[in-house]
Amino acid sequence: GENVEQHPSTLSVQEGDSAVIKCTYSDSASNYFPWYKQELGKGPQLIIDIRSNVGEKKDQRIAVTLNKTAKHFSLHITETQPEDSAVYFCAASGYSSASKIIFGSGTRLSIRP
Amino acid sequence: NAGVMQNPRHLVRRRGQEARLRCSPMKGHSHVYWYRQLPEEGLKFMVYLQKENIIDESGMPKERFSAEFPKEGPSILRIQQVVRGDSAAYFCASSPTDTSGGVNTGELFFGEGSRLTVL
Numbered sequence: 254g255e256n257v258e259q260h261p262s263t264l265s266v267q268e269g270d271s272a273v274i275k276c277t278y279s280d281s282a283s284n285y286f287p288w289y290k291q292e293l294g295k296g297p298q299l300i301i302d303i304r305s306n307v308g309e310k311k312d313q314r315i316a317v318t319l320n321k322t323a324k325h326f327s328l329h330i331t332e333t334q335p336e337d338s339a340v341y342f343c344a345a346s347g348y349s350s351a352s353k354i355i356f357g358s359g360t361r362l363s364i365r366p
Numbered sequence: 367n368a369g370v371m372q373n374p375r376h377l378v379r380r381r382g383q384e385a386r387l388r389c390s391p392m393k394g395h396s397h398v399y400w401y402r403q404l405p406e407e408g409l410k411f412m413v414y415l416q417k418e419n420i421i422d423e424s425g426m427p428k429e430r431f432s433a434e435f436p437k438e439g440p441s442i443l444r445i446q447q448v449v450r451g452d453s454a455a456y457f458c459a460s461s462p463t464d465t466s467g468g469v470n471t472g473e474l475f476f477g478e479g480s481r482l483t484v485l
Contacts, residue, residue, distance in 0.1 A: 254424070259408075285472045296370075296457055296476035297409065342408060346472050353422050354399070354472060358408040 259357025276343035372477035391460030
C-alpha cells in the first residue's frame with residue numbers, strides 16, 4: 254500500500270523568510286497530492302493540492318511542486334507570517350472511486366517574530 | 367452550507383464501556399472517512415465508507431471497532447469495550463463526487479474531531 258514520508262518533523266523560520274516541507278510517496282499509481290494545515294485543537298484544512306498532470310501550482314504565498322519520476326512533492330510558503338504557525342500534513346492518493354488518502358507524519362512549523 | 371459536523375466533541379469513557387462517535391458529512395457529499403490522531407502524531411486512516419457500503423476498512427483494528435454510514439443519518443464509529451490505548455482524537459472527513467466523471471474527488475473536508483478519553 255501507499256506510504257508517505259514527510260520531512261522535517263519540526264521547522265522554525267524567521268518571519269518573512271520562506272519555509273519548505275518535503276514529502277515522498279511509494280505508490281507510483283498515486284496521482285492526487287493535497288496539503289493540509291492543522292491548528293491547535295482543530296481539524297485539518299485543505300490549503301492547496303496538485304494532481305499528477307501538472308508539475309507546479311501556486312496560490313498567493315503557497316506553492317506546491319511535484320516530481321512524479323522521483324515520487325516526491327514539496328510545499329513552499331513564502332513571506333511567512335505568524336498565522337502560518339501550525340502543523341502541516343502532506344497526503345497522497347489515487348483518483349478513483351475506491352481510494353483512501355494516506356497522510357505524512359506532519360511538520361510543526363513555527364514562525365519566529 | 368454547513369461543514370462536517372462531529373459529535374460529541376469530547377467524550378470520556380471508563381475502560382470496558384462503549385464509545386459512539388457521530389459524523390454528518392457536508393451536504394451533497396457521499397464519501398466519508400474516519401482517521402485517528404494520537405497526540406503529537408499524524409492522521410492514521412481507519413475506514414472509508416459510502417452510503418450503506420464500507421469501501422476500505424484496512425485501517426480498522428480487527429476487534430472492537432466498527433463503522434457504518436446508513437442511508438439516512440450520520441456515519442457512526444463505534445468502539446466497544448474501550449481501553450486506555452483508544453484515547454485519541456477521531457476525525458471524520460467527507461468528500462464530494464466529481465460531477466463530470468462520477469468519481470470521488472479526494473478533496474477531504476474535515477470536522478473538528480471527537481476527543482475520546484478513556485479512564
